[in-house]
Amino acid sequence: MAEVVLRDVCKRYGSYNAVDNVNLTIRDKEFVVLVGPSGCGKSTTLRMIAGLEDISDGTITIGDQTVNDLPPRERDIAMVFQNYALYQHMTVYDNLAFGLRNRKVPEDKIKAEIDRAVDILGLRDLLKRKPRELSGGQQQRVALGRCIVRHAKVFLFDEPLSNLDAKLRAHMRLELKRLHRRVETTAIYVTHDQVEAMTLGDRVVVMNNSRIEQVGTPWEIYAHPRTRFVASFIGSPAMNFLDGRVRSNGSGFHVETPGGTFHVSDANATGLAGHDGRDVTVGLRPEHIRLSETKAENALHGRIELTEQLGAEQLVEVVAEESRIMVSRVEAERDLKPGTPVYLTVEPGQLRYFDRETEQRLA
């Protein structure tokens, strides 16, 4: 059981900064997900915690011990790799036992630990098999088992579900969540899949370009993205962005965009104060947009370009002036033809404003 603290952690390859000044505290028993596009530094960060990469600068502490110079085996951590990294020549039992045997744990204790782990993971019938005789999901469970038997202080996961098909991935996601509730260990999980990040994490760390963009609960990340990048990365379909300009009208603000004008809510107004006349980016989540075929106040006007029928809802792409706007949660049974003129409205409180230059949220 341990807290993991990263202080000013950097990883440099020559002049390239793979991880740039990362500061992060992961509390005891917390499940934290690092999420971001490929090459954002999330896997490197994880591998530095594991001790598989040197730390160029900064310190990492696990529990109350600085681990910068400790080899992986002395850090008391367990890791699940993307391709599982099982020992192909060993049986499932020996795969689970290997780490304990290396630590000179007596065989009867090893057996007891493995018994407990196989009950949690449902691996009982597979103990004598070799990894190549197992399905992807089963191999994944063996890799998890390797962590459970160890009672490691911290569990690290490096994109563990990305080699599974969509259905199995959803299933294993639930199992992981259940497992964490049962085993209660500090867990750090790396993924590029925002759905995994949102569903699994107690807190989510969004990374981009070697830096942390935002740390917060899934809801905070979704509802109050601090940068345009976070807003665009989290949420599916992705947030729509329109270029606009702030205008003050005495009592409040509105933002003019080529497709129409948005009234700024009181909550957002504080962020826009002092930005009169400045260029901003307006963010609208597809699920917050209402689409109607009759003219409405404060609405964007456009034409339907495409519709995607998902059964439970429709996704509609609307072209307004030069912007393409995705609208989701449109009733599935509505008969919408491409080319139909439509009006899009959004509650002013649902809009998010970002500085065009710094891409920081104005709020």
Next chain:
Amino acid sequence: MPTVAADRQPASRGAIPATRRRSRLIGERLNFQIGLILPSVLVLLLFQVVPIFIGTDASFRRWTLYDPDKTWVGLEHYRYVLSDTNFLFTVLPNTFLLMVGSVGLSLALGMAVALLLHRGFAAQRLVQTVVLLPLMIGPVIASTMMRWTFNDQFGVVNAFLGWLGLGQPAWLADRWYAFGVIVFTDVWIWTPWFGLLLLAGLKSLPKEPFEAAALDAAGRWRTFTHITVPMLRPVIGVCVVIRAIDCFRTFDQVWLLTGGGPARSTEVFSIYVYMEAFQNLNFARGSAAAVIGTLIIMVAGLALYALINRFMDVSR
């Protein structure tokens, strides 16, 4: 899908039916394939298969210069070879000792070289080139070099031992010293070969199991015995089997270093065959010995491969 379309066309007058056309196509492809392998098949037949048949046939006859009839004598030569105490108690033990000693040592040293080169260090390129040098020298030259290195009067080794104030043995005049020099030479020649192939094997291994082992608290030695070696098993197996079979027919090193001497005490299988066939001019007896050797090495090779597969499957 032009072929499907072509097949659907009605077989009009003068057109070839689709099935016949397809069989002609297959026939053409087959001819082409046969044409490609024919030259090598012919060479193999002429220089391998035919001599094997002639040799095997000879081993059942009195195939000597004074018997133009080449009288059929059945298993007489086999009986002779298999009851020859020199063959049974010197030649075969020598052959297998050389095989085990040379293959074992060059595998161990080759593995050490491969691990060293795999870790990477400052002068790695230079070391890599130096280590590979013996491979570029022909066995004949290497053996001649070694004969002079171990020469009891002018050799470097004895000069060095003399400088240290140690005894200066007549290396090639004593059975076990001479045998030691043969093994040493063979190991010297073949270590780079093992090193190179094992290094290629090491480089092709995925790195994740090693990282997992590092997190699993496996020390260097346990990682080597429990992860590296089992994962390299296919490479090790193939190397050992190829080299063991090759070692069984070692000729040049032994011939140049000791000529089988002193007093036939370092004679190995191929020297024995050569002596019988070309020194004693008893081709039939030589052939019989060669056939026996072939059978032995076939069985030994298969057994070795099975053994390696079983024993290398480390799981504890």
